Amino acid sequence: MPKLFDRATGNIFMPQFDSEILEKSYRHATFMQAKRHVQYALCYILLACAVWIAYFAIGQDTDWIGFLITASSCFAVSLGLLMMTCYINRPKHLKWISWILVVILCGCSIAANAAGGSDDAIRSMSPIARFTVTAEVLLIIYTALPITPLICLVIGVIFSIVQLVVNVLLPPGNYNASIIISWVFLHLCVHILGFHISIVTEVRAHSTFWRVCQSIIAKQRLENERKLKENMILSVMPKLFADKFIKTEDENSQILFKKSSAFRELHMMRMDNVSILYADIVGFTRMSSNKRADELVSLLNNLFSRFDALTQKHNCEKIAILGDCYYCVSGCPETVSSHADDTVDMGLDMIVAIQKFDEDTGNDVNMRVGVHTGTVLCGVLGVKRVKFDVWSNDVSLANTMEAGGEPGFVHATQETYDNLSPGKYRIRVDENPGRRREGLAGMTTYLISGKIDNQNDPLSSLDKNSRNINSDNGINITTNKNNQELKPSDRLPNALLHPVRPSAQKTSRAPSSGVRTSFSNGGKANSPSGIDSSRPSIDISTHRSGSTIEERDTSDVRFNLPRESTTYDALNVPGVGAGTRRTSRSAYRRSSHSSIFSRLIRDRSHRTEDDKQLADLLREERADETYFVKTKLNRLTLFFNTPTIETEYRRDGLADLSQPFSKMSYGSLRYSFFLDTLISISTFAMLSGFLFLVTDVDKLEAWTIIFIVAAVLEIIIFITAVLLAFTNVLPHKFQLMCVSWYPRHIISLLLVILPVLIVFTDFTDCSRIGDVNAFQAYCTAATIIIVHHCNFMRLWSIAKSAIACLVTVALLLTVKLDYCVPNPNLISTASPLTTTLLSTVSAGTISPTQFDKWKNERILDVILLVILVVFLNWLFEVAVRVNFNSSLEAMKHRKKNAVLKDQATDLLANIFPDHVIQRLNTSQSYSQNIESAGVIFASLVNFYEFYSENFAGGQECIRVLHELVSEFDELLDKEEFKKVEKIKTIGSTFMAAAGLNSDQVDEEPDQHLFDLMEFVIAMQEAVTKFNQDMLQFDFILRVGYNCGPLTAGVIGTSKMMYDIWGDTVNIASRMDSTGTPGRVQVSERANRVLQPKFDFEYRGQIQVKGKGNMRTYLLKGRRTDFDMIN
Incomplete structure (x- = not known):
């Protein structure tokens, strides 16, 4: 029956x-x-x-x-x-x-x-x-x-x-x-x-x-999926800007980018009266020289968590961490009348915060801050691993102001000075010609040492009720004593680093998003729990199958909804917090030692708990009212x-x-x-x-x-x-x-x-x-x-x-x-x-x-x-x-939920690689040491010559860059490049790596390195083809390639991102910055590994910051004595 x-x-x-x-x-x-x-x-x-x-x-x-x-x-x-x-x-x-x-x-x-x-x-x-x-x-x-x-x-x-x-x-x-x-x-x-x-x-x-x-x-889950989708978008861009992407009513539309007519959709806008802040850690190289990677990650996570808290306090929008350089803006994407004051206050408090950091950790580092006010283009580039960024000559100038500043001071331009509140700060004109750099000549700049009212340490109120705890991955996280239990999202790895960044080599007024052609290690941490952050946090670890009431086997209990094959299936039923969800259940189900009797007892207990949650949900949704009334029938025929x-x-x-x-x-x-x-x-x-x-x-x-x-x-x-x-x-x-x-x-x-x-x-x-x-x-x-x-x-x-x-x-x-x-x-x-x-x-x-x-x-x-x-x-x-x-x-x-899940899956894949998502399903953090990975930095070295703000404020020039970066991104969809992962774009520089998934095993141990070089060649071909469609301008691609061990992980809480760091990454960045335009420069180690399938010519020894002289090689092409990937 x-x-x-x-x-x-x-x-x-x-x-x-x-x-x-x-x-x-x-x-x-x-x-x-x-x-x-x-x-x-x-x-x-x-x-x-x-x-x-x-x-x-x-x-x-x-x-x-x-x-x-x-x-x-x-x-x-x-x-x-x-x-x-x-x-x-x-x-x-x-x-x-x-x-x-x-x-x-x-x-x-x-x-x-x-x-x-x-x-x-x-x-x-x-x-x-x-x-x-x-x-x-x-x-x-x-x-x-x-x-x-x-x-x-x-x-x-x-x-x-x-x-x-x-x-x-x-x-x-x-x-x-x-x-x-x-x-x-x-x-x-x-x-x-x-x-x-x-x-x-x-x-x-x-x-x-x-x-x-x-x-x-399903309706509740649909709402949660919408929130998840929104939080995912908010994790890579500000809310005001993200509203363009959050299309909850049109579930069949492409979420982020679609190609319309001859160009892909570009999400970019121009904003005036924006103050840009760059802050660089002075003494970082000395501090990092004698520390292991995990120790350095812990220290930077500690420091950057303080900076993140300050962005909330001062109405600033964090853009990114470029190695040990932290940069943010005020007045973008939301207009703020006090943008200049906010960024200067932010810079001064960062200086105070790093002094406190020195006291707490026994280090001796300082902060050099540069601020400039002007016009920016803000938006996202490409179609993979997108993030919110800003571009303009004014952004480049703010970068230069930081490099030409003095530790312990905020270095401000005349434009910023003119927008400051009168009589609020201690200011003096910077008259030290030793700090004059190309791009600052003839400019009047100012050094701001503090506020006239000498306000107290902005973090003192945090430290009273906070303490440092050690997370599972060895990262010290500041947390509030009144809330001892960390949320799963608080235990994500939060301070994984970029490669070492040299001093800016070009200071011309080219558009910049803070690009420095190589980077020092840096990261971003959790906000101290004493600060109420309004930023979204994606709790990936709670979005796993089997972790919540409606996603478990419906023949056993629950809501008879089909289990979707996604990696984050949680429905946050009201009253059940992420940190209190029954993670022990999955451990129980994995255990082969539980007796049948104990399993029945536990299942019955879980079912009772789930039924209570469902009863609460029904009361909230007033199911007695929706049970009959919402069925719209013809009163006479009873037809719908x-x-x-x-x-x-x-x-x-x-x-x-x-x-x-x-x-x-x-x-x-x-x-x-x-x-x-x-x-x-x-x-x-x-x-x-x-x-x-x-x-x-x-x-x-x-x-x-x-x-x-x-x-x-x-x-x-x-x-x-x-x-x-x-x-x-x-x-x-x-x-x-x-x-x-x-x-x-x-x-x-x-x-x-x-x-x-x-x-x-x-x-x-x-x-x-x-x-x-x-x-x-x-x-x-x-x-x-x-x-x-x-x-x-x-x-x-x-x-x-x-x-x-x-x-x-x-x-x-x-x-x-x-x-x-x-x-x-x-x-x-x-x-x-x-x-x-x-x-x-x-x-x-x-x-x-x-x-x-x-x-x-x-x-x-x-x-x-x-x-x-x-x-x-x-x-x-x-x-x-x-x-x-x-x-x-x-x-x-x-069905709507399934569509949104697919969209959220795509969004999640845009933030993290698939293997990282799978790891986050079973772990609340992710970081991994990779023994052999390949890393490339590919820069359009003459983009600054192409860029001009004389037409549409430079937006059409950025559109061209967006098209080219998108071409690179779409190459990654090809089967032969499935082992290649895009890391990020920084201005006109494209960063990618291969071999980051240790679960992928090839018969050829170095196949992923060969694939990455094939990807570089495909990028060169894409640039050549792209140049054919350009009028009177040819972009030149310069690529740096290196291979070796590195560390990969997930960084950030308000803007989570997947990143890699280590000496291998540093050298790959130097291979790009010291390379030859139009060529691919590789290290000696990469040359030895790639020689079986590629021909190289010896370039000579070049000076590499932090490494001395290094032997480098330039790619000539594929070898002809073996079958290559077409």
């Missing part, structure tokens, strides 16, 4: 969730819906009671007062209960009202059955009406009250037994076994149909609730207002065929069709048995023919339903036809009509139309066929209700129109069973007047019954459509 629904206990008689927490949440979420159903039932009861009260009052038969009192009592109590439902707000109160209603309905119905005279011939309420009322009471109990199916079944069976006992014990009481069996048949038909409806309704309600949960969870959704709904059966049998649920279309067919054929069989018993033997011939034809059709359809539900032997086209909208309706409606045919076959026989006994028998059977229209709950309710109304009209016309001469004394032709059936004429005959009254009463019976059936059909279809809509919403959110 298929599962009832996800997370069901498996008890078909009491469909419930396997968690008390979930079941309680279900009751609360569906409370308003259940209350409306009870109110609908009470309204119907009030209508029925009012009609019967009027009927009894007008008819005034001998026992009419007893019936009137019974109906009036039921009306009064029902009205009181209806008023009470308007004020209750808890499920248990509604349950009490439901129980009271059950008692009143059953009591009044039994009282009505027992009321009146001792002879049915003179009772105000006929046996037909009493049975119809019984059927209506059973339908209300089974379908409209919030009572579990098993309890409904027990109540219904007891109620039916009491009714039968009352019929047997009260006068006349002379009934044989055949009569009682006939009664049992009739009651059994109602119970089978009602119990089936009760189970399906309860299962569908639970399933709908679960799908609402899925939808809410959105045509596309209606089309999807009608095609739901086709999607159901694609599901394997193992995943088929109780509410799936195929199994639902099988159950409905089973109920239909059972009703048909019992109704046929009843009719066989009450039909005159002489009249069986015509009835038997109709019965055989109908039975054959029932059996054929039932066999088809069985094969469709449990096998795959039927042809696929035939399966599609069976579950399609119109064929399914035709087949189902045929099953609804077949019982009608066998009832009406004898009902229209003139020889029996006047037989009072036959009249009652067939009217009672007609009650069953009308009730049977509640079956097939997935059908269009209007179609079923329309047929029910037509059957009702036909029944009333047959009853009311005397097209045959009535013969109330016609008993001789009736069968012995019919003669005594339903205690009608056992004590005598019925007068024509009483017979006419019963016909009028039958009109009321049938109209009230058909109203109930039409209402229930409407209710059932609404439930089916709500269930579908909930599933559709959940699927829609999952």
Whole structure:
């Protein structure tokens, strides 16, 4: 048997969730819906009671007062209960009202059955009406009250037994076994149909609730994915600028860059009145000379964390760390009127901070700061490893101001000086010609030593409540004592370094983003926890599969959402912090030593915890309001207002065929069709048995023919339903036809009509139309066929209700129109069973007047019954459509979520290499020593000649650089360069490396180094091709190449990035800065490794800062005696 629904206990008689927490949440979420159903039932009861009260009052038969009192009592109590439902707000109160209603309905119905005279011939309420009322009471109990199916079944069976006992014990009481069996048949038909409806309704309600949960969870996850995407973008650029990239409404668009017309989209803007700060550590080479790499990383992380805190304090935007050079801006990308003051304050506080750093660490370093105010172009270049940067001649000048400054002072230009607040700083003109550099000649510059008010150390307030702790990777991180527990993001490696940077070689007014053609090691650290940073932090470590409630195996627990194959699957459910998430769970699951018993205990504990989180989420999302209201249906037809959704709904059966049998649920279309067919054929069989018993033997011939034809059709359809539900032997086209909208309706409606045919076959026989006994028998059977229209709950309710109304009209016309001469004394032709059936004429005959009254009463019976059936059909279809809509919403959110996950995956891959992402899934930090890696620096050495700010402020020149850098980036998508990783672009310099993924193993140990050189050659070819499209200008590419050991890792918190550092990187940078334009210069070590596949020419010995004279070589080309990569 298929599962009832996800997370069901498996008890078909009491469909419930396997968690008390979930079941309680279900009751609360569906409370308003259940209350409306009870109110609908009470309204119907009030209508029925009012009609019967009027009927009894007008008819005034001998026992009419007893019936009137019974109906009036039921009306009064029902009205009181209806008023009470308007004020209750808890499920248990509604349950009490439901129980009271059950008692009143059953009591009044039994009282009505027992009321009146001792002879049915003179009772105000006929046996037909009493049975119809019984059927209506059973339908209300089974379908409209919030009572579990098993309890409904027990109540219904007891109620039916009491009714039968009352019929047997009260006068006349002379009934044989055949009569009682006939009664049992009739009651059994109602119970089978009602119990089936009760189970399906309860299962569908639970399933709908679960799908609402899925939808809410998917919606929450979607929101988290959007936030993650936004944080990823914010991790590489400021918020104001990042708004252009955050396209939450257009999930199908490319996130960062797309090529439009001849050019790729360039995200760049020009801003005036921007102050640029460059700060360089004086004495860094001396400090780093006697320290290991991890020690140096720890020290710089400590220092730069203080600087990061200061950027928040002084409204500065950190741009990057270039080795030991830290640079930031103010007034970009958001306009700040105090930009000059902010950068000078930042510089002064950096000087104070480094003095404090010296005291804390026992080092002797200082800070040289340069500040200039002017115009910048800000934005991003390329399509891979993008980061926010600034370019302009003014940026170059700020770089030069730092190099020409004095340690312990802020070196400011005239433009900055003019924008400072008067009388705020101690300022003197810089008159030392020894610090004059190319680019500063003839300029008046100023040295700022501090503020006149001599404010206190800006970091003193931080140090009072902070302490240095040692992270897992050996990095000292400043953290607040009041928050001892670090977030996972706080434990990421935060101070990995660039190669050593020499003094600026070119000081011409070329556009600069702070490029120095080689770099010293530097990094960026966490902000001290005492500073409230508004910068986003991407917690990669918490975005791992299996770490949160909705991403674990849904066959075990949770939300039955498909696990996406991504590397960050977390849904941060409100109330669950990243630092408190159950990381021990993954360790437990990896352990092979946990016993099965302990695993079951832990899984149960985890499930309970997850269910509590889900319950909290449902309360926050107010699921009780979204459970029904948000389904937009046409009030008349119940079609979805959105045509596309209606089309999807009608095609739901086709999607159901694609599901394997193992995943088929109780509410799936195929199994639902099988159950409905089973109920239909059972009703048909019992109704046929009843009719066989009450039909005159002489009249069986015509009835038997109709019965055989109908039975054959029932059996054929039932066999088809069985094969469709449990096998795959039927042809696929035939399966599609069976579950399609119109064929399914035709087949189902045929099953609804077949019982009608066998009832009406004898009902229209003139020889029996006047037989009072036959009249009652067939009217009672007609009650069953009308009730049977509640079956097939997935059908269009209007179609079923329309047929029910037509059957009702036909029944009333047959009853009311005397097209045959009535013969109330016609008993001789009736069968012995019919003669005594339903205690009608056992004590005598019925007068024509009483017979006419019963016909009028039958009109009321049938109209009230058909109203109930039409209402229930409407209710059932609404439930089916709500269930579908909930599933559709959940699927829609999952699809959006999948798109955003793909986008976030691309964004994450833009920040980190794949192997780093995989490592961050299982570790909260990343750094690795690489034994053999290749590093290149490729510079467009004549870009400064091309750059001009005379047109569009230089933006079009940057567009050209963006195009060329993007060409380099797209080369990395080729299969032959899969081992090459772009590190960054710094101005017009492109930095890349190969061999950084130690998990990649090649038969040729140096293959990654050969691939990197092939990439360099491809870059040269790309420049050549690019130059062909340029007008009157040829860019020249100069490349430096080196190989050897290095360290790789993730740096930063506000702007995380992947970076490499070490002596290998330093030398690669020197190979570029000392190289020959248009050529590739390599070190002696690289020459030895690459010689088997490439030809080189010896250049000679060159002076390299920090290394002395080095032997270098220039690439001539590929060797011709082996197969190369094309």
